[in-house]
Amino acid sequence: MRLLPTAQAAKELHLHRNTLHRYRREGLLKAGTHWCRQGPWRNKGFLYDVDACLELFRAWAIDPPLRLQLLNCTKLHKAEQDLQGDVVHTNGFSYVVSNE
Secondary structure, three states: OOEEEHHHHHHHHOOOHHHHHHHHHOOOOOEOOOEEEOOOOOOOOEEEEHHHHHHHHHHHHHOOOHHHHHHHHHHHHHHHHHHHOOEEEEOOEEEEOOOO
């Protein structure tokens, strides 16, 4: 069990820290098993158990969870729409243009 702060854990796991936070928020990483808070205050950072996360990621290589597949599918769909030119970006917002 190696508990590391977010930046160090992300480097050790070869992930971006935002990806690590997204996995935690989405419930893919379990509280108490894969991560914990550094203190009782809400604005304190998180500590990640790097060994438990690596074990989980190895299991995902064989059988990825549906929630992870859906996250990746949504990102691919958005990227595909951008490449096709179907998405219009204005003032930081984007919307899909329908051909119908």
